[in-house]
Amino acid sequence: MSPQTDACRLFRQFKTCAWIALFVALTFMSCGARAGGGIAFTLPTGTVNQAYSFDLTTMPNAVTNTQFTTQGVNNFGALPPGLSFVNGTSTIFGTPTTAGTYAPAFVVRGVQIAFQYVLSFQFLAASPSTGGGSSIVVPPPGSAGTVVLASNLTSGTVFTGGTLMTTNGLTSSASFVLGTGGAIVVTPPSGTGTLSGVISGSGGMTVASGASASSSTCLFCSGGILGGAGTGGLSSAVSTGSYQTSAGQTLNLPTLSGGTLILSGNNTYGGGTIVASGTLQVNGTSPTGLGDVTVNAGGMLMGTGTIAGNLNVGGILKPGNSPGYLAVSANVAMLSGSVYVQDIAGLVQASGTSPRGAAGYYSYLNSTAGQFVINPNVLLAPRLANLFSAGEPGYDTSIFVPELGNHFRMVTASGGVAGRFTAVIQPAQLSSGMQFIAFYNVNNSNSIDLATVPISYANTLDAEKDNAKSVARVLDQLLGVNQVNTATAAQDQLLYAASGQTAASLPAFAKALSGEVHAASVAVLPQAGQRLQQTVLARLSNYLMMPNLLNPALNNASSSGLISGSNSTGLPTTAVGSNPAVNPNASAHASASLVNANAWAEIAYQRGDRGGDSQASGYNSNLYQAVFGIDAYSNAELGLKLGGGLALSTTTVAA
Secondary structure, eight states: OOHHHHHHHHHHHHHHHHHHHHHHHHHHHHHHHHHSSSEEEEOOOEETTSOEEEEGGGSTTOTTOOOEEOTTOTTOBOOOTTEEEOTTBOEEEEOOOSOEEEEEEEEEEESSSOOEEEEEEEEEOOOGGGTSOOSSOOOOTTBTTOEEEGGGOOTTEEEBBEEEEOOTTOEEOOOEEEOTTOEEEEOOSSSEEEEOSOEESSOOEEEEOOSOTTOOBOSSSTTSTTTTEEEETOEEOSSTTEEEOTTSOEEEOOOBOSOEEEEOSOOOOOSOEEEEEEEEEEOSSSTTTTSOEEEEEEEEEEESEEEOSOEEESSEEEEBSSSOEEEESSOEEEOTTOEEEEEBSSSEEOOTTSOTTOTTEEOEEEETTSOEEEOSSOEEEEEOSSOOOTTSTTTTOOOOOOOTTOEEEEEEETTOEESOOSEEEEETTSOTTEEEEEEESGGGOOEEEEEEEESOHHHHTTTSOHHHHHHHHHHHHHHHHHHTTOOOHHHHHHHHHHHTOOTTTHHHHHHHHHTHHHHHHHHHTHHHHHHHHHHHHHHHHSOSSOGGGOOGGGTOSOOGGGOOSSOTTOOOOTTTOSOTTTOGGGTTTOSSEEOOOOEEEEEEEEEEEEOOOSSSOOEEEEEEEEEEEEEEEEETTTTEEEEEEEEEEEEEEEO
16 A cells, blocks of 8 residues: 555544544534533623623634524523623623622523523722723724713714614714714613714614513503504404404514614714614604615604605504604505504694694605505504603693594505505594594505494494495495405495595485485476476467467456357457457457567476385475566467477475
8 A cells, every 4th residue: 555545544534533523522512502501601801880892703602603692591691780782783781880700690692503602790890099990992982892872972983883872861962973884773771862963974773672682562552552452353363462354364463672762863874774673763854864764573663754765664663753744755665564553643634844742633654756565464553542742732632533434644655555454453442333444546546545434334324224224235345355455446436435424424325325316316307397398388278369468357268159160269259349358359459460579487396205115215306497488479360379488497306
């Protein structure tokens, strides 16, 4: 065997041993994590009352983990006082407040490779002689791995991957820059923190909740965003975390944690905004800068003003702080699993000039240069209660309860609306028997309208006649196809017209749809022609001479006793008398040919009433008619009379 063959065999054996050693090492690490609770690691020593941060990716056994979490870790412990950690990140940060050794204290798990790490800490008391100098080299504020408290933020700070911590009640007017890597801005654990300074730069911002992993807001429990919501068209499933639609589909609801970050500056940063968790509230003309905004499943965007870029929502979108106006200069996409929250405190649509926090308005979203797209499995949640914060004018005002026939145009998009909400969650404060339904692009409006309608038209119109009840049953069928999103455009147009009827006008609307008025009209309208015909025939047949020349008191009308071979019409002759008062033909009108231009007229009124029965309603009619004429020529011998006339008639039918 050659030396080269021996060398190759030795190399293969070495290679095999190397793989075995690596496997044993990884197995040891994994077993250590399982058997001993995790891989132990002691963080660098810090000093009390001095800023502290540590990037967990620099641990010797971090392997390929770039993100860490406490989720899935039983009894993950607690951080030393003053320190914080946000799930899904890699940095432990804060300002320690108490000296001592904390071992073991806190357990995290890698996201990429699920090793557990048991962390220990040690913090020294500040030395008076050194002024409490830290034993850790702290990189420039705003750089990767650093944490800046908003209370200590100075204008001009450049964030290149650092973290900005906000606290409840804090308002910072400092301006700062988002560079490469941007910034993670952490909301307060509860309450609100405000950044009102101008944020510029090419980087982006990620908003993360400052609450612990176990702290979350129940959407439908008391005090939640949708606290007190009724089920209406939905039925509760296993818990308030999921609901079942009228089509039998179960949908999971997003959850929230932590407080609220408020952005109110005229910001110009261009890297976009991600609401990873927690709540972002916007106010102003460009609170999120120039880029797109993405709201993840654990986040919520609310507020007023203008979003400059596209808005993609996987969590919760709520235009307005209380009812208010939110504009988006591009497309809005409601992603699967998201919820659109609609605040309603009155009948007036909010605008950019509406007073903040005032009662009487409802929220409005306007996509001024794009589409509003609704993907499958998106819920619409109208709210009527708990809309205002203390100090707002609408606080402590009575809850506005929509009535039958109320419409609310909640969304308009210049590029149109695509898709439909899977279901509408009904607020508990609606009157009994009422519900909200949504309409999309009715009459090419490029809008979404919310309407207050009966849960059942049949129940609402139960006291009406059978014809109206039949219409009500049809309207209930239209409600059904609307709620499962299978209605045609024509069906929604008819239901939209019905949804605009008040409690007072709905019965008449149903009777009109039943067609009763057509049958009543067929019975009544010919009367106008009959009246006109009777008037003209009476004028032509009563006398063969001008009626004004006859005097009934003198009995000088035509008489059958005067009819002869030479007087076939029976007109008075000279034999009757020579007194013109008795015989008009005796003097001036001896000729049978008459010319008379006297005008005549007849005014008539006729009313009719017909009672109803259990099938149909009755009706009443009113006919007003005026007939005007003039006799231009009459020839008694020829039995000829010529003239002209005008008839005016109006008929009203109420059925």
